[in-house]
Amino acid sequence: MSMHVIIDCDPGIDDALALLLAAGLPQIELLAVTTVAGNRPVEITARNARQLLDLAGRSAVRVYAGAARPFGYREARCNLVHGADGLGGVALAPAGPIAPGAAALRLAQLLHEAPARSIDLVAIGPLTNLALCEMLAPGSLARARRVLVMGGALRVPGNITPAAEFNFHADPTAAQIVCQAGAELLLFPLDVTSQAVMAPDWIAAFGGAANACGMVAGQMLAAYALQDPLLHDACPVAWLARPGLFRTEDCHVQVDWRDGPSAGHVQAWFGERGDAPGAPNVRAVTGVDNHALLDMVAQAIARLP
Numbered sequence: 001m002s003m004h005v006i007i008d009c010d011p012g013i014d015d016a017l018a019l020l021l022a023a024g025l026p027q028i029e030l031l032a033v034t035t036v037a038g039n040r041p042v043e044i045t046a047r048n049a050r051q052l053l054d055l056a057g058r059s060a061v062r063v064y065a066g067a068a069r070p071f072g073y074r075e076a077r078c079n080l081v082h083g084a085d086g087l088g089g090v091a092l093a094p095a096g097p098i099a100p101g102a103a104a105l106r107l108a109q110l111l112h113e114a115p116a117r118s119i120d121l122v123a124i125g126p127l128t129n130l131a132l133c134e135m136l137a138p139g140s141l142a143r144a145r146r147v148l149v150m151g152g153a154l155r156v157p158g159n160i161t162p163a164a165e166f167n168f169h170a171d172p173t174a175a176q177i178v179c180q181a182g183a184e185l186l187l188f189p190l191d192v193t194s195q196a197v198m199a200p201d202w203i204a205a206f207g208g209a210a211n212a213c214g215m216v217a218g219q220m221l222a223a224y225a226l227q228d229p230l231l232h233d234a235c236p237v238a239w240l241a242r243p244g245l246f247r248t249e250d251c252h253v254q255v256d257w258r259d260g261p262s263a264g265h266v267q268a269w270f271g272e273r274g275d276a277p278g279a280p281n282v283r284a285v286t287g288v289d290n291h292a293l294l295d296m297v298a299q300a301i302a303r304l305p
């Protein structure tokens with residue numbers, strides 16, 4: 001039975017691997033992809049998502065562009081870890097058209113048109129689109145079967161400031177809105193994605209790929225691994241296919257949405273801590289069998305054109 005999945009992303013090379021993984025997993029039916037400003041401006045992340053889906057033979061999957069900047073800020077925070085074009089300078093065929101309509105609106109429509117709790121929503125960039133969707137149509141996120149978010153840092157330091165992970169730092173208000181929305185939320189923080197380490201020989205093996213997607217993956221990863229050797233965004237997609245590869249812990253989280261040195265910091269209360277401000281609101285994913293994860297990604301990409 002296929003899982004109906006929407007991916008909100010900011011490609012970005014690890015987002016690209018997540019999109020290719022999703023396309024290569026037969027149990028996943030991609031309903032749509034929405035994009036957000038994050039690693040690069042939203043015009044670039046939308047173009048990249050379109051090019052990657054076309055490369056993977058998924059031209060029928062529509063791409064919607066979303067928020068160009070986070071709540072409360074005049075401009076997006078981005079980074080050059082993924083190169084100026086967001087994909088490490090890898091040459092891809094020109095992008096097809098981006099579907100009309102704002103991502104947040106489309107997310108709300110798709111979640112309300114589908115039967116309740118029938119869509120898995122994977123969010124692997126700043127959470128601005130999901131928060132806008134929830135503000136426009138309250139209860140939308142709770143209509144998802146599950147909301148799987150790559151973001152935050154619970155028991156480990158941040159990767160963009162000592163206190164915060166990039167996606168939650170890029171839009172801390174959106175992160176707090178999503179975490180408090182009452183959805184069935186699985187959180188993939190740096191605690192687990194820092195275990196998703198790409199071994200150099202695993203990356204090098206893509207050099208001998210017999211397919212275009214494998215060769216492109218190898219070229220992108222060669223550029224990315226020099227900056228960040230972690231497959232952050234593949235983790236939520238991989239969990240959908242094989243949740244048994246991961247360890248989860250229920251906890252209550254609050255995201256510091258205020259401007260300042262702790263913007264985007266996640267305060268987590270694990271277990272039965274009496275001082276928690278509320279019941280557990282996320283299932284935090286804190287461990288992964290990295291060898292099996294890397295095998296899954298390689299095998300999925302080998303199935304693509």
Ligand code: RIB
Nearest residue numbers: 012014015124166167232
């Ligand atoms: O902190 C890692 C996250 O920030 C990943 O989603 C990566 O693509 C960047 O968006």
Ligand code: CA
Nearest residue numbers: 012015124125
């Ligand atoms: Ca991302």
